[in-house]
Amino acid sequence: MENLEVFTKYAKGQQVVEVVTQDCVIYTRVSTKEQADGNMSLETQLKACNLYAAKAGYTIMASFGGTYESAASDERKEFKRMIEFCKRKKRGSMQIIVYSLERFSRTGDNAIWLSRQLRDLGIQIVSVTQPIDTKNPAGVLQQNILFLFSQYDNDLRRQKTIEGMKEHLEAGIWACRAPLGYDHVTVNSEKRIVVNEKGRLLRKAFLWKANEDITLVEIVKRLETHGLKIKHNRLSAILTNPFYCGLLSHSLLEGKVTEGKHEKLVSKEIFLRANAEKEKIPHGYKA
Numbered sequence: 001m002e003n004l005e006v007f008t009k010y011a012k013g014q015q016v017v018e019v020v021t022q023d024c025v026i027y028t029r030v031s032t033k034e035q036a037d038g039n040m041s042l043e044t045q046l047k048a049c050n051l052y053a054a055k056a057g058y059t060i061m062a063s064f065g066g067t068y069e070s071a072a073s074d075e076r077k078e079f080k081r082m083i084e085f086c087k088r089k090k091r092g093s094m095q096i097i098v099y100s101l102e103r104f105s106r107t108g109d110n111a112i113w114l115s116r117q118l119r120d121l122g123i124q125i126v127s128v129t130q131p132i133d134t135k136n137p138a139g140v141l142q143q144n145i146l147f148l149f150s151q152y153d154n155d156l157r158r159q160k161t162i163e164g165m166k167e168h169l170e171a172g173i174w175a176c177r178a179p180l181g182y183d184h185v186t187v188n189s190e191k192r193i194v195v196n197e198k199g200r201l202l203r204k205a206f207l208w209k210a211n212e213d214i215t216l217v218e219i220v221k222r223l224e225t226h227g228l229k230i231k232h233n234r235l236s237a238i239l240t241n242p243f244y245c246g247l248l249s250h251s252l253l254e255g256k257v258t259e260g261k262h263e264k265l266v267s268k269e270i271f272l273r274a275n276a277e278k279e280k281i282p283h284g285y286k287a
Contacts, residue, residue, distance in 0.1 A: 024058040024095035028065040029103050045099035052128045086123050093122040100129045101146045108151025112144045166252045172261040193262035201228045206266045210273035245271035
């Protein structure tokens with residue numbers, strides 16, 4: 001007997017019926033606002049992804065991203081919205097089309113884990129510039145390697161950034177956002193950090209605390225009458241921040257402080273007096 005159909009009722013498992021759909025979503029992303037105008041702009045990514053989908057005959061169900069979100073974290077609003085959409089809307093299979101895998105994620109192990117979860121749901125990540133067939137083990141390995149290289153590249157950039165920030169701090173240059181009371185300005189192509197109107201009001205707060213030894217509650221009330229509303233905890237952080245007396249303090253300096261090149265709000269003497277450090281002021285010291 002050559003016809004085995006009569007025996008199928010004794011077979012184990014379920015018959016595999018391959019469901020092929022043409023559905024896809026597009027995800028575009030840049031890491032920073034400045035990159036939005038670069039060679040890998042959002043417009044460039046979207047155009048390439050749309051062209052790829054058209055050639056493959058896919059139906060674009062939605063587009064996500066279109067903004068700047070760091071790929072170093074998967075806690076991205078547009079990214080999470082796209083993942084949830086795919087899980088909710090998939091019909092047999094779904095394609096997530098990205099310009100390159102680093103646009104999807106730079107989190108290495110986390111990206112590998114997430115891509116595995118998506119594949120188990122029939123959702124494939126497709127890179128326009130890195131065509132890989134992840135329906136076989138070799139393709140999955142290639143994609144995982146690219147995810148790991150993206151993580152490696154991201155770690156190298158972060159290390160260089162940290163080293164550069166530390167060098168700037170040691171040279172007295174504040175490379176971060178200036179605290180309340182300061183503005184970043186450019187004068188004759190030179191970047192400076194200068195005291196603004198709010199800073200001049202905060203100077204009064206230091207003087208009140210140093211000369212009158214009044215409470216933070218009273219200082220907050222006085223500042224409000226001058227047009228500056230500020231909470232007690234923030235004022236407390238300001239009064240204890242040595243930035244305002246011309247010094248730089250940062251975790252990268254490993255417990256040290258350095259002389260900053262920015263404009264001082266108050267002298268070191270006033271800062272110490274405002275923080276009840278009178279006994280620590282050297283005799284005859286002037287700042």
